[in-house]
Amino acid sequence: MGEVDASFIQAPEQRPNPSIIDEAQGIPVIDLSPIHQHLQNDTTVSDPSAIEAVVKEVGRACKEWGFFQVINHGVPLNLKNGVEDVSRRFFSQSLEEKKKVARDQTSVPGYFDAEHTKNIRDWKEGLDFLAKDPTPIPISGDDDDDRTTQWTNRYPQNPPDLRGTVLEYIEEMEKLSFKLLELIALSLGLEPRRFHGYYLKDQCSFIRFNHYPACPWPDQALGVGPHKDPSALTILAAVDEVEGLEVRRKSDQQWIRVKPTPQAFIINIGDVVQVWSNDEYMGAEHRVVVNSEKERFSIPFFFSPAHNTMIEPTKELINEKNPAKYKPYNFGKFLVKRKDGNYQKQNVDNIQISHFRLP
Numbered sequence: 001m002g003e004v005d006a007s008f009i010q011a012p013e014q015r016p017n018p019s020i021i022d023e024a025q026g027i028p029v030i031d032l033s034p035i036h037q038h039l040q041n042d043t044t045v046s047d048p049s050a051i052e053a054v055v056k057e058v059g060r061a062c063k064e065w066g067f068f069q070v071i072n073h074g075v076p077l078n079l080k081n082g083v084e085d086v087s088r089r090f091f092s093q094s095l096e097e098k099k100k101v102a103r104d105q106t107s108v109p110g111y112f113d114a115e116h117t118k119n120i121r122d123w124k125e126g127l128d129f130l131a132k133d134p135t136p137i138p139i140s141g142d143d144d145d146d147r148t149t150q151w152t153n154r155y156p157q158n159p160p161d162l163r164g165t166v167l168e169y170i171e172e173m174e175k176l177s178f179k180l181l182e183l184i185a186l187s188l189g190l191e192p193r194r195f196h197g198y199y200l201k202d203q204c205s206f207i208r209f210n211h212y213p214a215c216p217w218p219d220q221a222l223g224v225g226p227h228k229d230p231s232a233l234t235i236l237a238a239v240d241e242v243e244g245l246e247v248r249r250k251s252d253q254q255w256i257r258v259k260p261t262p263q264a265f266i267i268n269i270g271d272v273v274q275v276w277s278n279d280e281y282m283g284a285e286h287r288v289v290v291n292s293e294k295e296r297f298s299i300p301f302f303f304s305p306a307h308n309t310m311i312e313p314t315k316e317l318i319n320e321k322n323p324a325k326y327k328p329y330n331f332g333k334f335l336v337k338r339k340d341g342n343y344q345k346q347n348v349d350n351i352q353i354s355h356f357r358l359p
């Protein structure tokens with residue numbers, strides 16, 4: 001990744017403090033086994049009170065943390081290991097080889113090594129693949145521009161098994177995402193499939209391979225700066241349980257280190273669920289710290305609705321006492337505006353849902 005340059009250096013108040021490592025005992029680990037039994041219609045083992053308990057746990061986790069981990073999630077372990085393995089093998093290649101699938105301004109999926117979060121460069125490289133190939137998307141973030149374009153995937157030739165593994169993994173991520181979306185809807189007192197319609201025709205979901213090389217300046221740079229995800233929800237595989245992800249605890253605003261549970265996925269709710277729930281659930285700010293000895297890999301799946309979805313507080317949840325806290329926004333435009341800010345240093349902060357908050 002070359003030498004450290006000023007673009008990586010975080011403002012003093014954003015720098016990690018390695019002497020305070022508070023591990024998040026509190027982030028709930030939720031066992032999803034009752035749900036699979038239910039969904040397979042195996043009525044002999046399905047226990048409605050067990051499912052209700054899972055719904056309650058999910059609701060509590062979304063409210064208190066915006067983060068939780070899931071075990072017995074139904075994703076085959078060999079597939080989770082397989083995708084982690086191809087990601088590691090992809091990044092171990094030369095920069096020249098990786099750049100053969102570099103993303104550009106017109107087709108965003110692909111390899112990148114110079115992403116910015118809130119105008120500071122992240123200490124990482126990454127590779128994105130869309131869940132739906134191609135994915136229709138607005139041509140620009142300009143609200144008056146109705147034109148759409150298509151983003152398409154760029155699969156590297158090496159490793160040769162990457163494409164098949166990624167396709168299989170995306171299928172599993174989608175299945176798990178829909179289950180989680182059902183649990184979230186139920187926990188808000190809504191129909192389980194209340195949000196599924198926004199994913200039927202198209203969706204903007206994508207999977208990202210992250211590689212955070214060991215960093216000689218871990219106290220000045222960050223793997224990913226503080227941010228919230230624009231997705232509805234994010235499913236993260238923390239490869240080999242190497243730590244680095246930190247979540248800002250709602251109760252006292254402290255940065256808390258997430259300790260990955262073996263074989264689990266780390267789930268966080270994103271901006272879209274925050275708005276759908278009218279702030280009943282708030283996405284948590286999170287960041288990635290780097291370390292000087294160990295490299296780290298992670299694989300998030302950002303589950304996001306179709307580009308033309310207008311994101312707004314769910315009608316059934318708002319009334320005179322609880323009026324809508326956001327005006328509707330177009331998901332695709334939001335994503336495109338966010339991407340523009342992620343490419344390069346700009347003079348303004350990139351777009352956030354707070355821009356749509358009603359007074």
Ligand SMILES: O=C(O)CCC(=O)C(=O)O
Pocket residue numbers: 208210224229236238244245286287288297298299300
């Ligand atoms: O690598 C991680 O643990 C989290 C990455 C992340 O927050 C992101 O890519 O949005």
Ligand SMILES: [Fe+2]
Pocket residue numbers: 227228229286
């Ligand atoms: Fe994130």
